[in-house]
Amino acid sequence: MSSGPALPPVATPSQALWNARCRACWLLLAMLALVVASFWSLDLQWGQFFSLDAARSMGRFIAEFFPPDTSPEFLRKVALGTWETLAMSALGTLLAAVAGLALALPASRLHAAERAWARAPTRALLNLLRAVPELVWAGLLLIAAGLGPLAGTLALAAHTTGVLGRLFAETLENAPPGPGAALRTQGVGKGRVFLYATLPQVLPQLLSYTLYRWENNIRAAAVLGVVGAGGLGQLLAFHMGLFHMAKTATVLGAMLLLVGLVDGLSYGSRRWLMR
Amino acid sequence: MSASLPAPPQRDPAWLGRLFWISAALVLLWPLGVASEFKPWTLLAPDNLKVTGQFLGTFLPPAHSAEFLLMVGREAWRTVAIATTGLVLALVLAVPLALLAVRVLSVSALSGRMARGPFWLRQAVRWGLVVLRSVPELVWALVFVRVVGLGPTAGVLAIALTYGGMLGKVYAEILESGDAHATETLLRNGASRSQALFYGLLPQNASELTSYTVYRWECAIRSSVVLGFVGAGGLGQQMDNSMKMFNGGEVFTMLAVFVALVALADQVSALLRRMLG
Amino acid sequence: MKLDLDGVAARHPAARAGAAPALQSLRLQVAAGEQVAVIGPSGAGKTTLLQVMACAMPPTAGRLQLDGTDPWALPRPALQQLRGRLLLAPQVPPLPPRQRVVTAVLAGRLPALGTWASLRSLFYPTDIPAAHAALAKFDLADKLFDRVDRLSGGERQRVGLARALVAPATLWLVDEPLSALDPTRSRQAITSLVQEAAARRVTLVATLHQVDVALAQFPRVIGLRDGALAFDLPAAQVTPAHLARLYSQHEDELQASAAPVDDTPAAPVAPAVVYCR
Numbered sequence: 001m002s003s004g005p006a007l008p009p010v011a012t013p014s015q016a017l018w019n020a021r022c023r024a025c026w027l028l029l030a031m032l033a034l035v036v037a038s039f040w041s042l043d044l045q046w047g048q049f050f051s052l053d054a055a056r057s058m059g060r061f062i063a064e065f066f067p068p069d070t071s072p073e074f075l076r077k078v079a080l081g082t083w084e085t086l087a088m089s090a091l092g093t094l095l096a097a098v099a100g101l102a103l104a105l106p107a108s109r110l111h112a113a114e115r116a117w118a119r120a121p122t123r124a125l126l127n128l129l130r131a132v133p134e135l136v137w138a139g140l141l142l143i144a145a146g147l148g149p150l151a152g153t154l155a156l157a158a159h160t161t162g163v164l165g166r167l168f169a170e171t172l173e174n175a176p177p178g179p180g181a182a183l184r185t186q187g188v189g190k191g192r193v194f195l196y197a198t199l200p201q202v203l204p205q206l207l208s209y210t211l212y213r214w215e216n217n218i219r220a221a222a223v224l225g226v227v228g229a230g231g232l233g234q235l236l237a238f239h240m241g242l243f244h245m246a247k248t249a250t251v252l253g254a255m256l257l258l259v260g261l262v263d264g265l266s267y268g269s270r271r272w273l274m275r
Numbered sequence: 276m277s278a279s280l281p282a283p284p285q286r287d288p289a290w291l292g293r294l295f296w297i298s299a300a301l302v303l304l305w306p307l308g309v310a311s312e313f314k315p316w317t318l319l320a321p322d323n324l325k326v327t328g329q330f331l332g333t334f335l336p337p338a339h340s341a342e343f344l345l346m347v348g349r350e351a352w353r354t355v356a357i358a359t360t361g362l363v364l365a366l367v368l369a370v371p372l373a374l375l376a377v378r379v380l381s382v383s384a385l386s387g388r389m390a391r392g393p394f395w396l397r398q399a400v401r402w403g404l405v406v407l408r409s410v411p412e413l414v415w416a417l418v419f420v421r422v423v424g425l426g427p428t429a430g431v432l433a434i435a436l437t438y439g440g441m442l443g444k445v446y447a448e449i450l451e452s453g454d455a456h457a458t459e460t461l462l463r464n465g466a467s468r469s470q471a472l473f474y475g476l477l478p479q480n481a482s483e484l485t486s487y488t489v490y491r492w493e494c495a496i497r498s499s500v501v502l503g504f505v506g507a508g509g510l511g512q513q514m515d516n517s518m519k520m521f522n523g524g525e526v527f528t529m530l531a532v533f534v535a536l537v538a539l540a541d542q543v544s545a546l547l548r549r550m551l552g
Numbered sequence: 553m554k555l556d557l558d559g560v561a562a563r564h565p566a567a568r569a570g571a572a573p574a575l576q577s578l579r580l581q582v583a584a585g586e587q588v589a590v591i592g593p594s595g596a597g598k599t600t601l602l603q604v605m606a607c608a609m610p611p612t613a614g615r616l617q618l619d620g621t622d623p624w625a626l627p628r629p630a631l632q633q634l635r636g637r638l639l640l641a642p643q644v645p646p647l648p649p650r651q652r653v654v655t656a657v658l659a660g661r662l663p664a665l666g667t668w669a670s671l672r673s674l675f676y677p678t679d680i681p682a683a684h685a686a687l688a689k690f691d692l693a694d695k696l697f698d699r700v701d702r703l704s705g706g707e708r709q710r711v712g713l714a715r716a717l718v719a720p721a722t723l724w725l726v727d728e729p730l731s732a733l734d735p736t737r738s739r740q741a742i743t744s745l746v747q748e749a750a751a752r753r754v755t756l757v758a759t760l761h762q763v764d765v766a767l768a769q770f771p772r773v774i775g776l777r778d779g780a781l782a783f784d785l786p787a788a789q790v791t792p793a794h795l796a797r798l799y800s801q802h803e804d805e806l807q808a809s810a811a812p813v814d815d816t817p818a819a820p821v822a823p824a825v826v827y828c829r
Contacts, residue, residue, distance in 0.1 A: 036361075038356035041352070044431060061422060078386050084311060087307040087308075087309075090307055091308065132539040136504075136511075136533075138402045147315075154312060176648045179646040196648075197659075203650070204650065219411040223414060226417070227504065233413075240417055252410075252414065256406070259411075283680060287676055287680065289697065539756055
């Protein structure tokens with residue numbers, strides 16, 4: 001908690017109530033109230049979770065995971081599911097990067113004299129896309145596209161467009177203005193100023209954000225299958241529903257490996273970009 | 276100034292490299308499209324269009340009966356409660372793990388290389404955080420729903436574990452990225468680790484830590500809606516039910532409430548971060 | 553291009569509303585194909601003068617005419633076309649750090665390229681020999697395919713000047729072209745610039761801190777002080793008394809031929825920092 005500036009001479013009690021030090025106290029109080037209310041309003045089954053019974057059943061539950069099913073035909077299915085999930089996440093992220101850039105242009109004010117009347121509505125659209133989680137998008141798109149990974153790819157693309165669009169717009173607005181201003185003085189139009197002056201400066205950062213987002217999307221893609229969008233998630237939900245715990249363990253292992261692989265690829269690519 | 280101009284080059288040396296990378300990208304794109312069954316034109320297939328049209332048709336009028344709105348409000352509060360509770364538990368998990376993982380508080384590293392035991396302990400904690408962070412929260416929720424049954428407990432625990440890993444990793448990164456000089460000096464002069472923490476590390480990084488935590492709270496609200504789809508209660512579960520029954524009006528209202536909730540949380544989060552940072 | 557300023561007053565672009573104007577009721581005429589040097593102490597309004605001439609900033613009073621037309625009375629498309637016929641080279645070279653020199657130089661030609669040609673040039677530079685020839689005039693031909701951020705400050709400044717040579721411009725407005733160059737290179741660069749301007753019959757207006765270079769290389773010298781014209785004479789008629797009056801209270805700048813050369817290499821581009829998922 002910050003100690004705040006020295007207290008000004010107090011004129012009225014209501015003034016004292018709102019100066020910086022007291023503001024921090026009110027804030028803390030509000031947060032505490034939120035936390036307490038949250039714990040109290042949910043009927044959390046702590047007893048059930050921490051009892052000896054629960055520990056034993058947890059133990060039995062976990063024991064069913066081992067040994068994981070490593071039969072060749074199942075491993076082949078898991079490999080296919082992994083490849084499908086990887087493709088979903090990569091394609092979805094790529095589509096989102098393109099769409100995000102296209103939306104970031106109207107959503108940013110590239111130089112002080114620009115009217116940028118499209119900025120507010122485009123930002124509102126991006127916030128809307130970003131607010132709805134991937135799973136909800138997937139649920140909605142499954143109705144339009146049917147079961148399968150297409151809905152998953154489009155759901156990832158929709159949500160990530162909002163995220164990347166907002167990030168890209170901020171990056172574009174923070175780009176150094178010099179090169180663009182020089183071209184504008186020569187009478188070059190907006191589009192070519194962007195391509196020749198702004199984009200070369202921000203491209204590594206845009207790529208870096210996109211690769212970073214891929215790390216998140218591989219996790220999201222892995223679970224979108226739970227609602228029917230294909231990939232590892234669909235395998236997971238299927239076998240968990242039938243209590244095939246050994247097969248579930250294999251799928252979980254594949255998920256962890258895939259996430260680790262994409263994390264590593266993303267980190268390595270970002271390092272290489274910034275050399 | 277040279278009187279005879281050197282012969283101008285005729286070709287761009289970077290062209291072949293660019294051509295190679297563009298071709299490689301295109302070649303890679305094809306199998307990705309096949310594997311993810313990327314046929315966006317199926318959205319426009321007549322059957323699909325009919326179903327989409329019917330569903331969209333049920334969106335209006337949005338459900339607005341008083342008891343429905345009351346239920347939505349209650350579930351929205353539950354969603355926030357699940358997120359807050361989960362995040363508090365995540366803090367309980369993340370803070371000690373982050374402190375264990377930072378090299379800055381290592382006493383053995385003050386005089387050259389870190390001793391073997393503490394080094395491997397730190398590595399183990401880091402890997403633990405990575406594992407916690409790698410498992411998607413939905414998977415945790417699925418597992419916990421089996422153990423503790425449907426309801427908010429599974430959601431809270433799933434958020435606690437995943438966000439514990441996330442927060443722990445980022446806290447460790449923030450603590451290590453700051454200037455270690457003050458902390459190191461305290462340790463060298465005999466201060467205990469907790470003293471070095473409270474007098475050196477924390478004051479320096481407090482605003483960044485709180486800023487990130489508040490940002491994660493907003494993310495947790497969105498996560499808890501997602502977890503509702505597997506039975507962890509809250510707005511997500513209701514939305515799942517309504518979607519399965521193709522009741523567009525209810526889905527529309529709930530989506531609107533959810534987007535408003537996220538926007539509100541976003542504003543609160545930005546406000547808090549401005550005040551704290 | 554012919555320039556005609558009549559009672560032009562202008563404010564510095566970053567000035568607050570009530571601040572004094574940077575240029576006060578300036579009256580100036582430059583014939584087509586003339587070469588003019590503008591000298592004066594810092595804060596005299598030299599950069600503002602160039603920006604007004606480049607139609608980058610409307611004058612707050614008075615009238616500006618380029619080739620007999622008032623640019624600010626023209627409709628937007630015509631103004632853009634007019635701008636395409638001039639080039640303003642700012643003091644800090646406007647080059648994107650990670651772009652290659654060949655693309656950065658050829659960007660000066662954009663007003664003359666159509667949309668399709670501009671797009672194609674991004675992938676494969678359309679006129680490598682022209683860029684090569686332009687750079688050769690400034691002794692940089694071997695840096696044709698290097699990245700801009702791998703050049704030193706002086707080299708980048710010369711690349712900025714080379715841009716003027718490929719631009720479809722009949723008016724070159726150059727702001728402090730020699731600030732990062734040592735005396736030998738300064739002489740070479742300014743000689744190339746003036747010779748090219750004369751050969752192409754391009755109007756050249758350059759602001760300079762190096763008074764000796766201005767007097768040696770330019771047929772006409774304008775002295776600016778506190779936004780007003782101090783003198784406007786052929787170089788041969790500028791006496792030490794004129795210079796002393798111009799630079800009174802700024803004598804150190806008059807000796808500024810020995811000014812420190814700002815030939816720093818480019819700062820490395822900071823990597824993007826992303827904290828959150």
